[in-house]
Amino acid sequence: MSNTSKHLSFFESVNRNFDRAAAHTSIPKGLLEQIKGCNAVYEMTFPVKIGNTYQVIEAFRVQHSHHRLPTKGGIRFSHMVNRDEVMALAALMSYKCALVDVPFGGAKGGVKISPRNYTEQQLELITRRYTTELIRKNFIGPGLDVPAPDYGTGSREMAWILDTYQTFKHGEIDAAACVTGKPESQNGIKGRTEATGRGVYYGIRQFLSYADDAKALGLEPGIAGKTMVIQGLGNVGSYSGSISQVEGDAIIVGVSEMEGTIVNEKGINIDKLLKFRKDKGTILGFPGTKTLPDRKDWVAINCDILVPAALENQITTENAKKVKAKIIAEAANGPVTSEAADILATKGVVRLPDMYRNAGGVTVSYFEWLKNLSHMRFGRMEKRFQENSLSNLLSTVERLTGQNVSSREKDVLTHGADEIDLVRSGLEDTMVNAYDEIRETLKRKKNIEDLRSAAFVVALNKISGDYVRLGIFP
Ligand code: GLU
Numbered sequence: 001m002s003n004t005s006k007h008l009s010f011f012e013s014v015n016r017n018f019d020r021a022a023a024h025t026s027i028p029k030g031l032l033e034q035i036k037g038c039n040a041v042y043e044m045t046f047p048v049k050i051g052n053t054y055q056v057i058e059a060f061r062v063q064h065s066h067h068r069l070p071t072k073g074g075i076r077f078s079h080m081v082n083r084d085e086v087m088a089l090a091a092l093m094s095y096k097c098a099l100v101d102v103p104f105g106g107a108k109g110g111v112k113i114s115p116r117n118y119t120e121q122q123l124e125l126i127t128r129r130y131t132t133e134l135i136r137k138n139f140i141g142p143g144l145d146v147p148a149p150d151y152g153t154g155s156r157e158m159a160w161i162l163d164t165y166q167t168f169k170h171g172e173i174d175a176a177a178c179v180t181g182k183p184e185s186q187n188g189i190k191g192r193t194e195a196t197g198r199g200v201y202y203g204i205r206q207f208l209s210y211a212d213d214a215k216a217l218g219l220e221p222g223i224a225g226k227t228m229v230i231q232g233l234g235n236v237g238s239y240s241g242s243i244s245q246v247e248g249d250a251i252i253v254g255v256s257e258m259e260g261t262i263v264n265e266k267g268i269n270i271d272k273l274l275k276f277r278k279d280k281g282t283i284l285g286f287p288g289t290k291t292l293p294d295r296k297d298w299v300a301i302n303c304d305i306l307v308p309a310a311l312e313n314q315i316t317t318e319n320a321k322k323v324k325a326k327i328i329a330e331a332a333n334g335p336v337t338s339e340a341a342d343i344l345a346t347k348g349v350v351r352l353p354d355m356y357r358n359a360g361g362v363t364v365s366y367f368e369w370l371k372n373l374s375h376m377r378f379g380r381m382e383k384r385f386q387e388n389s390l391s392n393l394l395s396t397v398e399r400l401t402g403q404n405v406s407s408r409e410k411d412v413l414t415h416g417a418d419e420i421d422l423v424r425s426g427l428e429d430t431m432v433n434a435y436d437e438i439r440e441t442l443k444r445k446k447n448i449e450d451l452r453s454a455a456f457v458v459a460l461n462k463i464s465g466d467y468v469r470l471g472i473f474p
Contacts (some may be wrong), residue, residue: 010312011088013338018091021456027464034095034472035463038064038087039105044133048125050118057113061139061147064090064106067466070143071107072097072362074150075130077123077155078311081110089150090251092333092355093362095459099357100434101468102366107132107145109134115152127157129242131164140165142373148365149181151249151311154235155193158182177372180365189378191423192361197239197309198412199360200331202431203250207327207352210439213276217326217350219304227303229254229325230270231279232310236331236358238308241270244393250305255283256298262289263301290345299323315340323349330354345450353452356434363430367423378419386416430449436459 008016015036016221022032040063047054060083063071073093086108094106098390111130115123140147140161148157161179177462182188189200204223208214211221219226230241244250252269259282262268268289276286284291292298299306299319305326308314312334315323320343328344329352330336335367336344336351344351346398371378392413398404405413418424442454 007317008338009088010092010334011084012276013090017339017452017456018460021134022460024274024453024457025030025397025446025460025464027460031467032460034158034249034467035065035067035460036091038062038090038157039066039373040139041087042134042137042139043083043245046070046129046331048122048129050122052369057111057126057129059109059133059217060086061109061134061145062086062090062107063139063145064108065094065463065468066105067094067463068097070141071105071145071441072102072148072180072365073106073109074148074361075111075153075161076150077110077113077152077157079112079114080311081112081423086437089219089333094463095456096355096359098462099355099364099438099455100363100430101221101462102359102362103177104362104366106144108150109145109147110258113240123157124160124448127160127452132159132168135165135168135435140178141169142172142174146177146365146369147179148361149235155181155188158188159186162186175371176456177369178253180372181361182368183403187368187372189364190418191369191422191427192364192368194239194243194244195364195423196236196241196331196358196361197241199427199431200236200240200307200309201243201248201327201362202360203352203357203435204244204327204329205437206432207350210383213439218350219326224249225250226305226306227249227253228307229256229298229301231298231306231308231314232332233257233274233283234309236361237307238270238311240309240329240331245270253303254301256295257283258295258389260295261292261298261301272403280435297322299426301325304461305329307331308327309440313337315344317343319335321347323347325349330357333358341450342344348362351450351452353455356438356455359434360427360431363427367426372390376439379417379423383416384416387414390414390416424465 027117042061044059045056047056090106090108097104139145158179158181166176167173176187208223210323214221230237254263262373277283300322302324305327309331314335317339327350333354437455448454
């Protein structure tokens, strides 16, 4: 199913990477075929009344792998949604979850609409109707399939989904766990909105923490002072940029959006840029920046790290040659086509693969799902206990030494973990461990091509292990 005879489709591109990595495993052929394909594809149409007319909306939900339940993955609202894309994204979710030890199968949903063409009320109508279709076919539920935000959707849509689900499943005690990425006030979790971007930051930081790997690219270790370009200032791009800047001291030298691409070698303050864009409706004209004549030249900006954080297929055989960055951190799903990847490899560009790089979102979704199932916020039981213990310890040290710490120091030293502290620490630990596992696999198996193949190998071994445990492939 190619888009053109020349280029691979998105799903074909994912499967090409799969095949390449599978050659480095000893997983039997039949099991590989089982993992590779999509277990269930639900393609639907439904009518909604928009003004005085009826519109037939096309939508999808794909469950890629049932080796673990529930299946998990976002819902995308975009006019570009198609069957192949949703299948590819669902497959990436399976590999991503396995890689970061999040115990879900992969899924993805898509509604073929341009959200900007609809009012808030119309979007609510479409979201509720889509949810109803999922309920009717058992394609949603805390133990079945759990959606989340993706391109074109956010916490608002997740709240509509939950409300619709609860209306139909009145009294189901775990209903809140049927969807993640909900508003904090409606059974959401602190830190979910920033999670994917924060994960991107932890991932880049971990990659650059290895002095030898940085040196091989002609870079000093550490993220501080590294130059970065962000493509796409949506949720993922804006948090990746802002956290890398505020916590990592990276310098954002370029930002690209639909309206154009701006650059400033001295650095662009992302938080201020976001405010500017909110007021003016554009990033163009942000003080201190220059606008590039061709928007598409974001790909050719001189920088250490390029962060494509918008959609798939952004770096292709047409523009891959222009890349000047040493590292591409794939914050979006599938931003580099598999053929473009070959070109980048010959140029020595290191790609931090999407399957790992953007796993922060689903990791915190997993924490939210657990919170919903436990019916209690994280930290509720232990925060006060921790604070009392630390305070007693500190008082004892003060008494024994005859010295006193300032009240500010005391607050820091005796702080017990809140939900946000635990979420961030769980996310950091997940991203650090997953990267180290990929890196070790790459180092151990000498002939593995790159980090992406190594990430695939880690994921495939875990999924096949699950199938074997289930007794399906003894
Ligand atoms: N849409 C996000 C992703 O692609 C999050 C999925 C989720 O939280 O289930 O990873």
